[in-house]
Each structure stands twice: as C-alpha cells, then as structure tokens.
Amino acid sequence: MTVIPPGSIIGILGAGQLGRMTALAAARLGYKVHVFAPESMDSSCGQVVAHHTQAGWHDLRALARFADDVDVITLEWENVPTYAVEFLARHIGVHPGANVLSVAQDRVAEKSFANKLGIGTAPFRAVRNLEQLTQATAEIGLPAILKSTRMGYDGKGQLRLNPGDDLTGAFDAIGSDEAILEGFVDFEREISVVTARQADGSILSYPPVENRHKSGILETTTVPAAISPDVAAEAVRIAEAIASELHVVGLLSVEMFVTRDGRVLVNEMAPRPHNSGHWTLDFAETSQFEQLVRAICGLPLGPVGVIAPCVMTNLIGDDVDQWQSILAEPGARLHLYGKGDARPGRKMGHVTRPTV
Ligand SMILES: Nc1ncnc2c1ncn2[C@@H]1O[C@H](COP(=O)(O)OP(=O)(O)O)[C@@H](O)[C@H]1O
Numbered sequence: 001m002t003v004i005p006p007g008s009i010i011g012i013l014g015a016g017q018l019g020r021m022t023a024l025a026a027a028r029l030g031y032k033v034h035v036f037a038p039e040s041m042d043s044s045c046g047q048v049v050a051h052h053t054q055a056g057w058h059d060l061r062a063l064a065r066f067a068d069d070v071d072v073i074t075l076e077w078e079n080v081p082t083y084a085v086e087f088l089a090r091h092i093g094v095h096p097g098a099n100v101l102s103v104a105q106d107r108v109a110e111k112s113f114a115n116k117l118g119i120g121t122a123p124f125r126a127v128r129n130l131e132q133l134t135q136a137t138a139e140i141g142l143p144a145i146l147k148s149t150r151m152g153y154d155g156k157g158q159l160r161l162n163p164g165d166d167l168t169g170a171f172d173a174i175g176s177d178e179a180i181l182e183g184f185v186d187f188e189r190e191i192s193v194v195t196a197r198q199a200d201g202s203i204l205s206y207p208p209v210e211n212r213h214k215s216g217i218l219e220t221t222t223v224p225a226a227i228s229p230d231v232a233a234e235a236v237r238i239a240e241a242i243a244s245e246l247h248v249v250g251l252l253s254v255e256m257f258v259t260r261d262g263r264v265l266v267n268e269m270a271p272r273p274h275n276s277g278h279w280t281l282d283f284a285e286t287s288q289f290e291q292l293v294r295a296i297c298g299l300p301l302g303p304v305g306v307i308a309p310c311v312m313t314n315l316i317g318d319d320v321d322q323w324q325s326i327l328a329e330p331g332a333r334l335h336l337y338g339k340g341d342a343r344p345g346r347k348m349g350h351v352t353r354p355t356v
C-alpha cells in the first residue's frame with residue numbers, strides 16, 4: 001500500500017463543512033490541503049486552507065493543474081461529476097473512486113447494489129412519468145415517498161404520497177422527472193455506520209449511532225444507538241460488506257432503518273464523512289475526519305472506541321445564535337462552520353454533549 005507521508009498535499013473536492021473538518025484533521029497530522037470547488041475562497045473549507053482553486057467541474061485545465069499540485073485526492077461531496085473524477089484519476093489517486101460515486105449518486109443504483117448483496121431496502125421502483133408512478137404506487141402501496149433519483153439532500157426533492165393523493169404534479173413537486181418511488185418504512189429507529197477502508201482491504205467501523213430527523217434534516221445523533229448487540233453487528237456487517245464490495249478507499253457512511261421486527265434496511269449511503277459522525281471529533285478515539293486522512297494516505301487506521309456516550313445536535317439556521325450559552329455550558333463541545341448567512345435549514349455548526 002502506498003504511503004503518502006505527512007508533509008504531502010491532500011486535494012479535497014468540494015468546499016463545505018465536511019471539507020473544512022477534513023482539512024483541519026489533515027493539518028493536525030502535518031498535511032497541507034488544496035481544495036478544488038466552484039465556491040469562493042470564503043467557503044467553509046476555503047477559509048482554513050492555504051491552497052484553493054475556484055473553478056467549475058468541467059474546467060479540465062484547472063483540474064489538471066490541481067492534480068499536478070496534490071499527492072492524493074479525496075472528496076467531501078458525493079455529487080462531484082464522475083467525468084471530473086475519472087479525469088483526475090488519470091493523473092493521481094482519487095479516493096473514493098468514480099465507481100463508488102456512480103453508485104452513491106443514484107438512489108436506484110445504491111438500493112439495487114444493496115439488494116444484489118442480499119441486503120434489504122425499502123421496496124422501490126424507478127419512475128419517470130405519471131403512468132409509471134401510478135403503476136408503482138399500485139405495486140408498492142401507499143404511503144410511499146417519491147424522491148429525485150439524484151442530488152437530493154436534507155430531505156429536499158422528496159414528497160410523501162398518502163392514500164387518495166392526486167399524483168398529478170408529483171414530479172413537479174420534487175423538481176425532477178427522474179425519480180424513485182420507495183415504500184414507506186414504518187421504522188423503529190434510524191441508525192448509521194461510518195466505515196473506513198484502505199487499499200489493502202483493512203476495514204474498521206465506528207459503532208452504530210441513532211439519528212433523529214426534523215423536516216428531513218438530521219437533528220440529533222445519539223451515541224451509541226440503543227439497539228441489541230445482534231442488530232449492531234448486522235448494521236456493521238452491512239456497511240462493511242458494501243464498502244468491501246465497492247472497493248471503497250476512504251469512508252463509507254451508511255444510513256439504515258431498524259424495523260419493528262429487528263431487520264436492518266439500507267436507506268442511503270455516502271462515500272465521505274457523515275453528519276452523524278461528527279460526534280467522533282470529541283468523543284471517539286479517532287475522529288472520522290482523521291480516519292479519512294489515514295485511510296487515503298495508507299496510514300494505520302485509528303481506534304474507533306467511544307470515549308463517552310454523547311448526543312450531537314445540529315445547529316440549523318438561527319439555532320447558531322445560541323453559541324454564547326453553549327460555550328458557557330460545561331462539557332458542551334461547539335463547532336461552527338464559518339458560514340456567514342444563517343438561512344433557514346442551513347447547517348451552521350453542531351454541538352456535542354456527553355450524556356453521562
Ligand atoms: N422509504 C422511507 N420510509 C420512511 N422514511 C423515510 C424513507 N425515506 C426517507 N425517509 C425519511 O426521510 C429522511 C431523509 O431521506 P433520505 O433518503 O435519507 O434523503 P436525504 O438524502 O435527504 O438525507 C430519512 O432519514 C428518513 O427519516
């Protein structure tokens with residue numbers, strides 16, 4: 001396995017808070033970071049790195065210059081166009097690779113991939129028009145959720161369909177005519193697992209954590225998840241099976257539903273650090289961001305133990321105004337992302353509190 005030593009330059013595609021926290025972890029281990037993104041230097045990640053290329057994903061010259069400047073590339077946004085990643089990979093290692101992205105960017109592809117491995121998901125159908133949607137609702141039943149196949153996040157591009165709903169206009173409501181209809185899972189809880197995998201196949205997962213969402217946006221992550229050892233082991237097995245089968249180098253984060261009868265179903269996956277892994281910054285032996293750096297640079301993976309049970313709460317929109325009182329709270333660990341405008345629904349920071 002190639003070792004990329006401290007002192008080297010890590011390239012990050014994307015400039016949001018996940019890139020920012022990855023860059024800070026990289027700096028702690030003595031790496032330099034060069035970020036490539038369409039956003040300006042004042043982005044969440046741009047603010048904390050010395051090297052920044054502001055260019056579009058189609059700008060092959062800028063991509064080539066970027067590839068020449070860095071020693072390895074990773075990404076903090078799974079929707080980087082695969083053509084850009086394939087182009088970069090002709091020059092330098094990009095982890096995770098385009099094969100992983102092409103599955104993770106497409107809800108139909110990711111669910112089909114899981115099913116192919118014998119891993120359960122909500123029942124689903126790819127639907128592109130009203131006729132297919134009508135047929136799919138008849139097969140899957142209602143309630144169900146219609147989602148845009150690509151680019152959705154924080155519950156955007158989704159519509160819940162209930163019995164008796166008029167389906168006309170459903171595609172307009174989600175803003176896409178490439179969609180997936182998913183049966184509604186009456187889950188007991190939502191959990192996730194962040195797995196790290198290296199080029200030599202070594203693999204290590206954080207324990208499953210429990211996620212609560214509000215209006216489609218992650219609100220809290222509770223560590224560890226209140227699930228049986230069997231369910232926890234199954235969740236880890238699932239995440240590791242997908243990461244191995246996709247030959248992920250870096251991180252794979254898998255969101256799952258635990259059903260009332262104890263089954264574990266995959267909801268979605270992201271080949272990058274995950275919001276539900278932010279607790280690791282303060283309450284795990286190694287943070288998910290450092291683990292990503294270790295994984296892509298061929299360093300030994302760090303231990304993944306929980307230092308203390310905790311709850312991570314996202315600061316969304318003007319929740320961030322609470323920063324002063326959070327700072328005054330003993331034990332609370334505050335992280336702010338350097339975003340200027342606290343628009344409703346925007347992730348501005350998070351706080352993690354120990355629960356014992
Ligand atoms: N098939 C489903 N059944 C029940 N709830 C769902 C289903 N799909 C999504 N949800 C709920 O909506 C949330 C957001 O959906 P998700 O597919 O994870 O999209 P996003 O990319 O926006 O995170 C999930 O975490 C879950 O709470």
Ligand SMILES: [Mg+2]
Binds near residue numbers: 154255268
């Ligand atoms: Mg999700």
